Structure formats: C-alpha cells, structure tokens
Amino acid sequence: MRKIGDKLACREIVMQPAVNSSFDVAIWFLDRARSENSYLQPRKLQFLLFFAQGHYAGAYQGRRLMPSVFVVDEAGPLDPNLYRAFEQGRPNVSEVSMDEEILVFLDAIWRRYRDDEPMKLDRLISRYGKNDVAIENRDGSEVGISSMMHMFARDDDKKNKQPKMLRTYTGKAVKAIPWRPPKSITTTSNE
Secondary structure, eight states: OEEETTEEEOOOOOOOOSSSOHHHHHHHHHHHHHHTTOOOOHHHHHHHHHHHHHHHHHHTTTOOSSSOOEEEETTEEEOHHHHHHTTTSSOOOOOOOOOHHHHHHHHHHHHHHTTSOHHHHHHHHHHHTTTBHHHHHOSSEEEOHHHHHHHHHHHHHHHHOOOEEEEOTTOOEEEEOOOOOOOOOOOOOOO
16 A cells, blocks of 8 residues: 555555445345335445445455445545436346345445435445545545545444553453443532
8 A cells, every 4th residue: 555645545446346236236136125115216326335345345445346436526425337328227137146245235234324314325425435545535536445445444443443451560451441430419408
C-alpha cells in the first residue's frame, strides 16, 4: 500500500469472486425488497451492492463477493455496468441459485441497511472512505477492492474483537475491559 499525500492507494488483491455474476446479487436485493412490498431505488441498490462487496472483502481478506467494479461520482458509488443494465428496470436474465452462506450474508446486509435512506448511506461511505482518493474526489474514479477491504475490515473487526486478556500479579488471567464509572444518583436536600 502506498500513500498519495495523506490518501491511501492500494494494490489490488486478485481472488475468485464468491458469486459468478453481479446480476445474481442485484436481483436478490430487488426480489427481497419486493417480498417486503417496498420499492428499491436504483441508487439505493447501488449502495447495497457497494456495502455488500465492501463488507465481504473486509470479512474475507479482500475476496470479492461479485465481479463488480465500483466507481464513485457525486451521487455515490455505483457499478456503471449494473446501473446501465437496470436503468429501465429488472433485466430479463436467468436466475442462478447462490450458496446458503452467501444468502445469509446478503440477508445480513439487507437487514442492516434496508431502512436507511440513500443520503445516510452516502454519509456512511464518506466516513468509511475518508482516506480513499476516489471517495474523496467523487470524480468517477474506481474504488479498488483493497480500499474497500480496508474501509470495511475495521468495522467488521470491531464486532468480532475479543476483550484483551491480561494477568494479575498472582498470574490469574483476567479480561481487560474499559472502566465505566457507575451513574451517580444526585439528590437534592431540603435544608
């Protein structure tokens, strides 16, 4: 990884994607929204695809969920090929079943972000990618999978982080957790 100013520029990690086609993931999100009687806006679909790719890369050491390339413009991230393909609605493509592990993963992404508006999702991406050149510039530049991995790995690692184990002076193992003082109860006296 090299730096351009104070921004990160990462080398790409090459691995086989978990899903053969990005269409399968996009169609899964559209079908999931329809099953809950909600309309999935085209831009929100792009945000969900970006979050799915990023969280997957963060959780699986840079492995791609799908063979998509994301660019970031003034409206946020998008896979330009999928965006064009879905401009007029859902394309007529055959559906391919995905592994149960992938379906569980996509369901977790859906549940986490389904109620968020695109503007909120855009703010999240700006916060996650504050050191990424493409996200900062929003000029249609590509966000590489390495950058996505670094953006989302921090978030995924925090959830799985175990408390640090230390030893007392007697050698007993204890968990080190931050001290939180008890909430004090203030009373007023009538003097």
